Amino acid sequence: MKNLRIGFVCYPTFGGSGVVATELGKALVEKGHELHFITYSAPARMGSLKKNLFYHEVHMTDYPLFDFQPYELVLASKMVEVAKAHQLDLLHVHYAIPHASAAIIARNILAEEGIHLPVVTTLHGTDITLLGKDPAFKPVIAYAINQSDAVTAVSDSLKCDTEALFDVHQTINVVHNFICPTHFDRPIDQQFRLAVAPNGEKIVTHISNFRPVKRVEDVLRIFARIQERIPAKLLLVGDGPDRSRVENLAEEIGIRSHVISIGKIKNPIEPLLVSDLFLLPSETESFGLAALEALAAEVPVIASHAGGLPEVIHHGSCGYLAPVGDVEAMAHFALDILDSPENHRNFKKAARKRAWDFHVSAVIPQYEAIYEDLTSE
Numbered sequence: 001m002k003n004l005r006i007g008f009v010c011y012p013t014f015g016g017s018g019v020v021a022t023e024l025g026k027a028l029v030e031k032g033h034e035l036h037f038i039t040y041s042a043p044a045r046m047g048s049l050k051k052n053l054f055y056h057e058v059h060m061t062d063y064p065l066f067d068f069q070p071y072e073l074v075l076a077s078k079m080v081e082v083a084k085a086h087q088l089d090l091l092h093v094h095y096a097i098p099h100a101s102a103a104i105i106a107r108n109i110l111a112e113e114g115i116h117l118p119v120v121t122t123l124h125g126t127d128i129t130l131l132g133k134d135p136a137f138k139p140v141i142a143y144a145i146n147q148s149d150a151v152t153a154v155s156d157s158l159k160c161d162t163e164a165l166f167d168v169h170q171t172i173n174v175v176h177n178f179i180c181p182t183h184f185d186r187p188i189d190q191q192f193r194l195a196v197a198p199n200g201e202k203i204v205t206h207i208s209n210f211r212p213v214k215r216v217e218d219v220l221r222i223f224a225r226i227q228e229r230i231p232a233k234l235l236l237v238g239d240g241p242d243r244s245r246v247e248n249l250a251e252e253i254g255i256r257s258h259v260i261s262i263g264k265i266k267n268p269i270e271p272l273l274v275s276d277l278f279l280l281p282s283e284t285e286s287f288g289l290a291a292l293e294a295l296a297a298e299v300p301v302i303a304s305h306a307g308g309l310p311e312v313i314h315h316g317s318c319g320y321l322a323p324v325g326d327v328e329a330m331a332h333f334a335l336d337i338l339d340s341p342e343n344h345r346n347f348k349k350a351a352r353k354r355a356w357d358f359h360v361s362a363v364i365p366q367y368e369a370i371y372e373d374l375t376s377e
C-alpha cells in the first residue's frame with residue numbers, strides 16, 4: 001500500500017490505550033508511514049522524534065471565564081491545523097471520549113473547506129464499559145461511533161459490549177492488541193531480582209493503574225494465600241486511586257514486608273522479566289494488555305474470567321481463569337503453577353508461545369487494510 005500521513009490521537013499516559021496507540025504509531029513509522037501524534041504531552045512510550053515521527057502538543061491556556069477548560073475543542077482545532085499543515089490522509093483516534101467526538105468536529109470543519117479527512121476510532125474498554133454506561137457521556141459516544149468512518153475494538157468482547165450498549169449502525173472491526181515479542185528478548189536484571197527477592201522467593205507481580213476496576217485488593221488476598229504456602233514476594237507496579245488503600249490493607253493482613261510497591265514506571269518489561277507469575281483479577285478488562293505483556297515475558301497469568309481476558313489467556317496452558325472475586329480459586333491455580341517446577345516450566349513455555357499469536361506483524365496489516373479502504377475511495 002502507499003505510505004500515508006496519519007494523525008494519531010491518544011492519552012499520552014501509561015494506560016493501555018495510550019501504550020497501544022504509541023506502539024502502533026511507531027510500528028507504522030517503521031513501515032514507512034508518516035505519523036503525527038497530537039496529544040497534550042509526548043506519549044510515555046514514544047521515545048525520541050525521528051524521521052517520519054512527529055509530535056504536536058495540544059496546548060491549553062487558562063481563560064478565567066471557564067471553570068473547566070474545553071480540551072475537546074482545543075484538540076479539534078489542533079487536529080484541523082495539523083491536518084492542513086501536513087496534508088494528513090486520515091486521523092486515527094484512540095479512546096472514544098473525547099478523542100472521537102473531537103475528531104468528528106475536526107473532520108466536519110475540514111469538509112467545509114473541501115478537505116476530506118476520514119476518521120478511524122479505536123475503542124479500548126473503559127470508554128465503553130464504564131463511561132459508556134454514564135448518561136453524561138452516552139449520547140456523545142454513540143454519536144462519535146456512528147459518525148466515524150471506521151471503528152475498531154480491541155476484542156470480540158468489547159465489540160459485543162459496544163453493540164449491546166449503543167444503537168450502533170457502524171461495523172465494528174475487531175483488531176486485537178499486540179506486542180513485539182523481540183522487545184522482551186533481553187537478559188534478566190539480576191540486581192533487580194535480588195532487590196525484590198533477596199532469598200530466592202517467587203515473585204508474583206501485578207501492574208495496573210490501581211483503579212477499582214482492577215480489584216487490587218483481590219491481588220493482596222490471593223498473594224496472602226500463596227505466601228502462606230511458599231516463600232514469595234508481591235511486586236506492585238503502577239499508581240492510582242487505590243494504591244494507598246491497598247498498601248494499608250497489606251499492613252492489616254500482615255503481609256506488608258512481603259510487598260514491594262514501586263509506583264509508575266515507563267516500561268513494564270524489566271519487572272515482568274524477573275516475575276514468576278502475573279495476577280490480573282479485574283472486574284472487567286476489554287483485553288488486558290498487561291496480561292499479554294506478561295505472557296511475552298514468559299510469565300503465566302492468573303486472571304478473572306471477564307471481558308476479553310479469555311481471548312488472550314488459554315485456561316490451563318499459559319495461565320488460569322477464575323470467576324471475578326474468587327480469590328480462593330485464583331490462589332489454588334497460582335500454587336498449582338508455582339509449587340511444581342515442571343508445571344511452571346510448561347506454563348512459561350506456553351505463555352511465550354501464546355504471546356506470539358499477537359505479534360505486531362500480524363496486526364499492522366489489519367489496520368493498514370482499514371486505512372487503505374478509507375483513503376482509496
Ligand code: GMT
Pocket residue numbers: 014015016017018020095124125126127129154177209211213284285286287288289290
Ligand atoms: O486498564 C485501564 O484502565 C486503562 C485502559 C485505557 O484505556 O488505557 O485500558 C483499556 O485499554 C487497554 C488497551 O486496549 C486494554 O488492554 C484494557 O483491557 C482496557 N481496560 C479495561 O477494559 C479495564
